[in-house]
Amino acid sequence: MKIVMSQTMQEMDRRTMEEYGIPGLVLMENAGRCCVEEIIRHFGHLEEKRVLILAGKGNNGGDGHVIARLLLGQGWQVTLLVLAEQEQIRGDAAANLELLPHDLPRFRTGEAEFSSLHAVDFRQADLIVDAMLGTGLNSDLGGVYREAVQLINGSGKPVMAVDIPSGIHGSSGRILGSAVKADLTVTFACPKLGHVLYPGAELTGRLVVKDIGIPPALLEQAPGFQYLDEESMAPLLQRRDRQGHKGNYGHCLFIAGSTGKSGAAALCANAAVRAGSGLVTLGVPERLNPILEVKTTEAMTVPLPDSDDGHLSGRAFHEIVRLLEGRDVLAIGPGIDRRPETVELVRNLAETVELPLVIDADGLNALATDMSVLKWNRSTATVLTPHPGEMARLLGAPLPSEQADRIELCRDFATSYDVYLVLKGARTIIASPDGSIAINSSGNPGMASGGMGDVLTGIIASLIGQGYEVRDACCLGVFIHGHSADLVARDKGEVGITATDVAEMLPYARKKLMERNSPSAIRYA
Numbered sequence: 001m002k003i004v005m006s007q008t009m010q011e012m013d014r015r016t017m018e019e020y021g022i023p024g025l026v027l028m029e030n031a032g033r034c035c036v037e038e039i040i041r042h043f044g045h046l047e048e049k050r051v052l053i054l055a056g057k058g059n060n061g062g063d064g065h066v067i068a069r070l071l072l073g074q075g076w077q078v079t080l081l082v083l084a085e086q087e088q089i090r091g092d093a094a095a096n097l098e099l100l101p102h103d104l105p106r107f108r109t110g111e112a113e114f115s116s117l118h119a120v121d122f123r124q125a126d127l128i129v130d131a132m133l134g135t136g137l138n139s140d141l142g143g144v145y146r147e148a149v150q151l152i153n154g155s156g157k158p159v160m161a162v163d164i165p166s167g168i169h170g171s172s173g174r175i176l177g178s179a180v181k182a183d184l185t186v187t188f189a190c191p192k193l194g195h196v197l198y199p200g201a202e203l204t205g206r207l208v209v210k211d212i213g214i215p216p217a218l219l220e221q222a223p224g225f226q227y228l229d230e231e232s233m234a235p236l237l238q239r240r241d242r243q244g245h246k247g248n249y250g251h252c253l254f255i256a257g258s259t260g261k262s263g264a265a266a267l268c269a270n271a272a273v274r275a276g277s278g279l280v281t282l283g284v285p286e287r288l289n290p291i292l293e294v295k296t297t298e299a300m301t302v303p304l305p306d307s308d309d310g311h312l313s314g315r316a317f318h319e320i321v322r323l324l325e326g327r328d329v330l331a332i333g334p335g336i337d338r339r340p341e342t343v344e345l346v347r348n349l350a351e352t353v354e355l356p357l358v359i360d361a362d363g364l365n366a367l368a369t370d371m372s373v374l375k376w377n378r379s380t381a382t383v384l385t386p387h388p389g390e391m392a393r394l395l396g397a398p399l400p401s402e403q404a405d406r407i408e409l410c411r412d413f414a415t416s417y418d419v420y421l422v423l424k425g426a427r428t429i430i431a432s433p434d435g436s437i438a439i440n441s442s443g444n445p446g447m448a449s450g451g452m453g454d455v456l457t458g459i460i461a462s463l464i465g466q467g468y469e470v471r472d473a474c475c476l477g478v479f480i481h482g483h484s485a486d487l488v489a490r491d492k493g494e495v496g497i498t499a500t501d502v503a504e505m506l507p508y509a510r511k512k513l514m515e516r517n518s519p520s521a522i523r524y525a
């Protein structure tokens with residue numbers, strides 16, 4: 001599914017009306033009707049059907065007027081508060097206001113604050129509809145809008161937001177002053193960035209996207225970002241059609257581990273097995289090999305020349321190059337250290353290896369010491385999987401605190417260095433060398449614990465080894481990593497779930513997604 005900025009949506013609106021001749025009134029009627037469909041679906045069971053609709057002065061408010069009319073027609077008791085003077089209401093919104101019983105709407109009178117706002121007991125409503133502000137929000141909420149947000153959020157009642165919760169900036173997810181916390185948001189044509197980036201994602205509640213008649217050609221042409229959800233990932237779930245021989249599901253080579261961080265090495269190797277690799281080889285400092293022999297079963301381990309305290313030595317380079325024979329992908333970084341010898345080893349491998357290369361953790365910090373090595377012109381793909389701290393080191397500058405500001409930065413980095421960049425975080429961003437951006441929908445705060453990144457590295461390397469296009473491997477890897485964590489959190493809660501839990505859940509996550517998304521998939525007992 002595609003995510004767009006607010007201004008892109010407004011441009012699609014404009015072109016729909018001007019180039020396709022679909023009147024705004026039709027779009028507004030469709031928007032209102034779609035909202036009512038979802039109100040009936042989610043709140044139709046309510047005993048009492050008293051709805052309080054708050055409408056702004058623009059077309060978001062106009063959607064609210066349509067909703068009022070349609071719910072009246074279905075027997076709901078409607079209270080409509082218009083947070084503007086009647087004279088301020090224009091165009092399609094005014095036309096829909098005219099269609100309402102004249103005693104229904106209550107307006108803000110003059111410049112005096114809206115006395116009736118406090119006269120209305122929000123707790124008397126069974127449902128509150130927020131039709132105050134949508135994609136036209138352009139400044140911090142103040143005055144009566146701010147009051148309305150406080151009354152809505154303090155009402156303890158179910159809230160449905162029209163298009164986007166008022167106060168959320170549609171193109172960033174930022175809260176402008178204050179914002180409505182919705183249980184359900186009904187948006188039109190496609191999700192906006194403000195729905196999926198935090199804190200907007202948090203306040204959006206359940207997001208339902210409805211078709212209101214925007215021509216598909218406009219949607220296809222619209223600039224936007226791919227949203228990694230079950231629907232968009234479903235086509236990737238079918239394994240590459242190989243003959244089922246272990247040699248046909250790829251052979252991954254991991255270079256990982258150092259004293260005290262043998263767990264990271266085990267996690268990436270075991271995750272690759274769980275993600276479906278045919279064969280996995282794990283190269284580790286010699287002294288750690290007996291430990292990893294125990295911590296891994298399906299993965300083969302290879303002891304590499306190390307220093308006398310269990311850290312990779314530069315002498316490992318030739319042994320690693322020998323190991324590349326017959327492997328489909330190399331991943332380096334989980335659990336390695338930042339010693340100069342290791343940094344040099346990583347950089348030499350990066351310049352030498354002809355395989356697709358996944359670099360994570362201190363492997364990234366090795367690159368950050370001199371970014372010129374990133375101008376490799378490598379013949380095969382390079383995937384970098386930094387968390388925000390590692391990304392800041394790669395940039396040599398602090399990272400913007402908000403995801404919305406990181407998107408363009410990731411795009412620029414991926415295109416200028418010709419790499420696939422996976423910037424981990426709440427809504428992980430995947431940027432490709434062609435400039436395309438994908439934003440992940442899965443995952444939860446329980447993933448903020450050690451080892452989760454090692455598991456993701458294992459998954460992405462595994463999928464590349466299985467023959468996935470690198471971009472698909474990054475997108476599916478990120479999505480199924482988060483989805484597995486969501487399944488674990490559903491069973492165990494978010495506190496205390498481990499990277500091992502997530503890796504163990506991978507086959508089940510894939511199975512459930514296949515069962516839900518592709519009828520032709522094998523139906524398991």
Ligand SMILES: NC(=O)C1=CN([C@@H]2O[C@H](COP(=O)(O)OP(=O)(O)OC[C@H]3O[C@@H](n4cnc5c(N)ncnc54)[C@H](O)[C@@H]3O)[C@@H](O)[C@H]2O)[C@H](O)CC1
Nearest residue numbers: 027028058059060133134135136137138139140141163188
């Ligand atoms: N295809 C679609 O998505 C359709 C969307 N529709 C709805 O139209 C709104 C956008 O309408 P618009 O009139 O452009 O803007 P708003 O109603 O969001 O805002 C109205 C108005 O409010 C003023 N304003 C901006 N910021 C503030 C603020 N902080 N405080 C007070 N007032 C503010 C500003 O002047 C705005 O113009 C979209 O969200 C959908 O709900 C169409 O109905 C159908 C097609």
Ligand SMILES: [K+]
Nearest residue numbers: 130133164166
């Ligand atoms: K709204």
